[in-house]
Amino acid sequence: MPGPLSDIRVVDFTIVTAGAGATQILADFGADVVKVEASGHFDPFRHWTALTGSVGGNEDTSSAPFRVINRSKRALSINLEKPEGQRALAEIIRKSDVVIENFRRGIIEKMGFSFEVLQKINPRLVMVSLSSQGASGPNQSYASFGSSLDALGGIMSITGYDADSPLWSGNKLNYPDQVVSLLAPGLVIAAVMAARQGNAPLWIDLSQRETVTALLGEQLLSYGANGTLPGPQGNRSAASADFVVQTAGQDEWLAVSLSDPADVAACAVIAEREDLAETPLVTQPDGTVAISEPLRQALAVWAAGRTKHEAMASLQAQGVPAAAVMKGPELLDDSDLRMAGAFVQVPLPDEKGQEWQRGLPAHFVDPTLTIHPTAPPHIGEHSVEILSDLLRLPTGKIDDLIERGIIGVNNATATA
Amino acid sequence: MSVGDSERQTEGQQWRLLDAVSVVELGGGIASGLCGRLLMGMGATSHLVEPSQGSPMRLVPPLYRAADGQQRSATFDYLSAGKTASTADIAGPAGQARLNALLAGANVLLVEGRTRTLLQEGLDLEGLRRQHPHLIVGQVTIFGDEGERAHYRGGEFQAQALGGLLHMVGTKSREPLRLGGYQMHYSAALGLMSSIMVALYGQQRDGKGQLVQVSLAQTAAFIEWKSACQFQHDGARLSRGGSIGPFILRCKDGHSAFYYRERNWDLVCRLFEDHRLEDPRFATQKGRDTHRAELAKILGDLVKDRTKREIYHSAQTLGMPVGYCATADDLLTSPQYESRGFLIDLDLAGGASPGRIPQVPWMVNGVRPAISSSLPEQKRPAMGTA
Numbered sequence: 001m002p003g004p005l006s007d008i009r010v011v012d013f014t015i016v017t018a019g020a021g022a023t024q025i026l027a028d029f030g031a032d033v034v035k036v037e038a039s040g041h042f043d044p045f046r047h048w049t050a051l052t053g054s055v056g057g058n059e060d061t062s063s064a065p066f067r068v069i070n071r072s073k074r075a076l077s078i079n080l081e082k083p084e085g086q087r088a089l090a091e092i093i094r095k096s097d098v099v100i101e102n103f104r105r106g107i108i109e110k111m112g113f114s115f116e117v118l119q120k121i122n123p124r125l126v127m128v129s130l131s132s133q134g135a136s137g138p139n140q141s142y143a144s145f146g147s148s149l150d151a152l153g154g155i156m157s158i159t160g161y162d163a164d165s166p167l168w169s170g171n172k173l174n175y176p177d178q179v180v181s182l183l184a185p186g187l188v189i190a191a192v193m194a195a196r197q198g199n200a201p202l203w204i205d206l207s208q209r210e211t212v213t214a215l216l217g218e219q220l221l222s223y224g225a226n227g228t229l230p231g232p233q234g235n236r237s238a239a240s241a242d243f244v245v246q247t248a249g250q251d252e253w254l255a256v257s258l259s260d261p262a263d264v265a266a267c268a269v270i271a272e273r274e275d276l277a278e279t280p281l282v283t284q285p286d287g288t289v290a291i292s293e294p295l296r297q298a299l300a301v302w303a304a305g306r307t308k309h310e311a312m313a314s315l316q317a318q319g320v321p322a323a324a325v326m327k328g329p330e331l332l333d334d335s336d337l338r339m340a341g342a343f344v345q346v347p348l349p350d351e352k353g354q355e356w357q358r359g360l361p362a363h364f365v366d367p368t369l370t371i372h373p374t375a376p377p378h379i380g381e382h383s384v385e386i387l388s389d390l391l392r393l394p395t396g397k398i399d400d401l402i403e404r405g406i407i408g409v410n411n412a413t414a415t416a
Numbered sequence: 417m418s419v420g421d422s423e424r425q426t427e428g429q430q431w432r433l434l435d436a437v438s439v440v441e442l443g444g445g446i447a448s449g450l451c452g453r454l455l456m457g458m459g460a461t462s463h464l465v466e467p468s469q470g471s472p473m474r475l476v477p478p479l480y481r482a483a484d485g486q487q488r489s490a491t492f493d494y495l496s497a498g499k500t501a502s503t504a505d506i507a508g509p510a511g512q513a514r515l516n517a518l519l520a521g522a523n524v525l526l527v528e529g530r531t532r533t534l535l536q537e538g539l540d541l542e543g544l545r546r547q548h549p550h551l552i553v554g555q556v557t558i559f560g561d562e563g564e565r566a567h568y569r570g571g572e573f574q575a576q577a578l579g580g581l582l583h584m585v586g587t588k589s590r591e592p593l594r595l596g597g598y599q600m601h602y603s604a605a606l607g608l609m610s611s612i613m614v615a616l617y618g619q620q621r622d623g624k625g626q627l628v629q630v631s632l633a634q635t636a637a638f639i640e641w642k643s644a645c646q647f648q649h650d651g652a653r654l655s656r657g658g659s660i661g662p663f664i665l666r667c668k669d670g671h672s673a674f675y676y677r678e679r680n681w682d683l684v685c686r687l688f689e690d691h692r693l694e695d696p697r698f699a700t701q702k703g704r705d706t707h708r709a710e711l712a713k714i715l716g717d718l719v720k721d722r723t724k725r726e727i728y729h730s731a732q733t734l735g736m737p738v739g740y741c742a743t744a745d746d747l748l749t750s751p752q753y754e755s756r757g758f759l760i761d762l763d764l765a766g767g768a769s770p771g772r773i774p775q776v777p778w779m780v781n782g783v784r785p786a787i788s789s790s791l792p793e794q795k796r797p798a799m800g801t802a
Contacts, residue, residue, distance in 0.1 A: 004618030064649035137755040142732045147662045148739030151673030157743045158596030166741045173584045178639040186610035190433035190458045210777030215602040217494040217774045223744035224771020225480035238477035242573045255577035323574035325582045328643025336563035358641040361607030365627035
């Protein structure tokens, strides 16, 4: 059964995570996402080694992260330095609803596909630009990676072990890219709806830096009102006494929050320190809440002799908010996450089996809205199909374009 | 009301991507609050229904004292700006009638809490969906509506833990660290909004309502997707910390997030013009990674008497993706944000604005969506009066 977005076609110039993650969600729901890679400039994520130093193979789908966020897409390899390549892509754009890109400002224009050009090609089009700081302003041409946006967006200023040591979310998490990839799909859909109502052409200018800041709005307001600059507070919070305790095993932890006297009393009983049952929660000079050090130490001793799951179950049984700090490999086997559809089976390229990948960010109760992702594409894997289906080019013409290097076809071992 | 059937909007109104979409937020929550705000940024209206004693979100930190002496929640105020509000105690027949009247004219309902918990509180979600079959319902929980942990107590911190995200933040030698603020609540809002848009789009075709459920723990796992997939791929067990990424360097007035790409090393040398950077140990990226601690010390020495913005602009002029740790003060005074009209004064009726809040982070045809900055009128006793 086609997905709900099956009548939307997206020309997808996005690379790496923020943009490609957004179009992955659209593709999962049935949108025809045509991943465009200009000859010689393939998505660098195909060979991304930053996580572990190795992709485990030379093929263009060897990178596991690439496979996840590029599933369900069709891939077109095209030479945009040739007028014929430009014309072919323009024709595809004419038959599409959306062009989306996350290049540094100026690049899409240099490629010949500025918004001014696109709206002439297709007056019904939605263009979506995901950029570091937006398409205007004194910093519009500044470059960034997720790490810089952690800093510039403000999340770094409130993350860290202490006020003098702000920290970023890390290249393994790369939080700014993830939040943009969650926000953008909804924007794209709304824009397509508006365009089809006659409100076109539309250019959506989404700033990654602004997205990060929008997730700190209460901090800005609080500072403006109070004059107290928010800063890193470790794991502490103003709402409850939040802390981690180490449990049995290597780097195993439990995240605990105590918000009222009943929580304190329950912890004291569990830790066999009933004498501490009435120790108060104390508001610190920085506004965060803390438990007494003796109780914290007692709980640490208790927890050290238990696994994080045992400790979590024991505390939760007494109504105390506590959660095991899960590691990535454990998530795959977590029954609650599996039940919610947090992971789905996705075919590997070339019918080499299947693998578990992240599912959707939400669970749709209507079973007709389950997704059926398909394998991520090789470079140019669908070039012929796209030119044949969308542009109705005859086989001879397509062969000629391939021979003259205007179009690239399935090239699993190509590197950028 | 239907989604669609609109005349062509004037240029100034083009930011209204959604036409005649009405959202009801029941009870008030952080995730549902931001979701409603984002939909408003696309042109929807959002109406908050609070219990008569006030939404619990009115007590969510950070708190501040307004000019009239009232204690207010910056979280509630940020997320409620531009919304209308009313009260209804849904456990009783009058409140349920009021809610049903609102939902008859709404497209989207946002609620927080498990289905069975809501039922205990008087809201029969399944009955509501039968009564309003067109409704798109967005439901937020911490740990899921069903499952072994669905009944657990917890919040933001526990969601970051159970979703695997907490494990990935911090340094190797220390305990795992949370992302500051309400990131899982807000990220859940982003995923919920996009999922609601999928449902609204599909509804154009089949007219059906939908129940979309999101949990903070699942959101964390969705965001923290790389470590599970990498483990499956090659058995690698990713953890927090590591030797790559930006150098976080103490400047005169804060911190620089000094990030350079391998091909930028000559630019780094040009930026600082210091002989210590010409050390042969730093000639290759491998060498720079091996001797990272020493390199960090030298770079720290080079920036400590300079401002973070000076380093930022100088490095960016050379094409390096350097940033700086922007505090709330930096963000509120950012020339980039000022030029794009990203921040707006919160409007407290009858009083001076307590501060500024971000608008939605996108522009449409060069125009920033104009959500009102006024807060919903208080129709019941204020909370936390001085």
